[in-house]
Amino acid sequence: MSRTITPPQSEFKDQVGAIALPKSTPLSDFIQETLALTRRLFIQLQRRPSTLAAGIIQPLMWLVLFGALFQNAPQGLFGDSASYGQFLGAGIIVFTAFGGALNAGLPVMFDREFGFLNRLLVAPLASRFSIVMASAIFITTLSLIQTAAIVVMSAFLGSGLPNALGLALVGLIVLMLVLAVTALSLGLAFALPGHIELIAVIFVTNLPLLFASTALVPLSFMPKWLQVVATLNPLSYAIEPIRYVYLHSDWNLGSVVVQAPWGAVTMGTSLLILLGFNVVAFLAIQPLLKRTLA
Template sequence: MLVDYSNTVLRPRPIAILYSNTNFYSNILQETYALSKRLFIQLKRRSSTFFAGIIQPLLWLILFGALFSNVSGEQFGTYLKYNTFLSAGVIVFTAFTGGLNSGLPIIFDREFGFFNRLLSSPLNSRFSIFIATSYFIIVVTLIQISSIILCTELLGVHIPNIKGFFIIFNIIFIVTIGITLISISLAFLLSGHIQLLALILVINLPVLFSSTALAPLNIMPNWLKIIASVNPLTYAIETIRYVYLSVNVNCSIPIIQTIWGNLSIAKIFFYLIELDVIIVLLLLQLLKNKFR
């Protein structure tokens, strides 16, 4: 007796599915490695951009620190020396500037036609482009931050313990991811690198002066306090500033008093991670048509 198998549904074996998924993710890792390696080769050939990312923040630290060196801490509403006060702001804004510039390689690739070739290549996932760019920016930023922390140590501004280093690098990691994703989104929304550079120039200084990088909240006018309390960089700066001052870091006690209430390190981490998740979701929604 013959059995008719024409309507039989053949289901893949679990082992085959597992192998297929493993192969898919390994290909994405290989793509990410190749794309990020290309960015590191470009950085090696144009190393001046890397060193500029270290020298510029140090100039801010040295020049601004010297400018306000004779001003007493009480006038700024704090008992800190201004160099110590400024160090946290310099560290965060190094990460902010690096993340903000991360869209430039993509927009240059668009203008030179390389990005179209990349999109037409048989990539397993085109989001490996985002992963590679984010990985590159995070590694470069952390190296620059490490150099700046070493220089601040030489200037007499010390981090008390290893836990402080861990908190600083985690804060920088979270901030860099968020700003990098925003910059990459702008690279697709704007028509060219001139527009992106102009927007970076417009954004940079207002965000700097509307945070607590240069002055504490308690000496700001009320309208600026509201803006600074909304600015996520204020939370990152205050966390790093607290780490510089505390031998025993307590993540549950309030470290900053905003118009919205008192915030601890644990709450700040939660808010910054939540903000990154929102940025990722918006990015996926915004760019899904471009990656079909």
């Protein structure tokens, strides 16, 4: 009679464990760490939902109040726009995304001051860049939510709605701008001594960049010196393509979106400028992040 031979229990557990628990890789560990840190930021947001509510309500108030303020302006005063609200929508989208990304360094700065960042730096992380990546994902998600709210409100107020490809382009432009500004804000969070200095930089930067762009008025309304400044402002190259997409359904990469003092700027040129802005921002903060996270 044949007899069944069972392996020892310890050997059986080892075999099952080898099958059920595959070895982790550096990439999977990095993704897991990034998701965990991102989840922490969303839990903080869930506990303070007024932050998100204020971030959505404020640009909507700008859109409604500024649109009503200039609703009696002569048609054609703001280019091809049927109303000032339609002209203003692109500026509100970009400036809201810019303001949110500029605040991206504040949570990291508070983690520095309360000691939580030091705990992360001494923890056995697969990559400390997961700290930076989590902040970028969090801010990008909030910016896209705010952008969607502004697009819906603009359509409700009669500014129209781009087609599906146009909406995708709006999302791409917002994403490129948010990533670049978030990188600079995180660099400031590691470079400045405290949150007071970071908040001061945010306040000093916000309004000058708003008024030195084409968010509120077209380039032709500005004096010559301010036109030159506005064409050096990356926000203008995010605003004008979005505005053109709203006003023209037959846009393409060769469409001229703005007449700068140094020549015509096409849709493709604007996207290349934003891409270059991203490259410069990431290269500028890379040595600082390596030194700080080492």
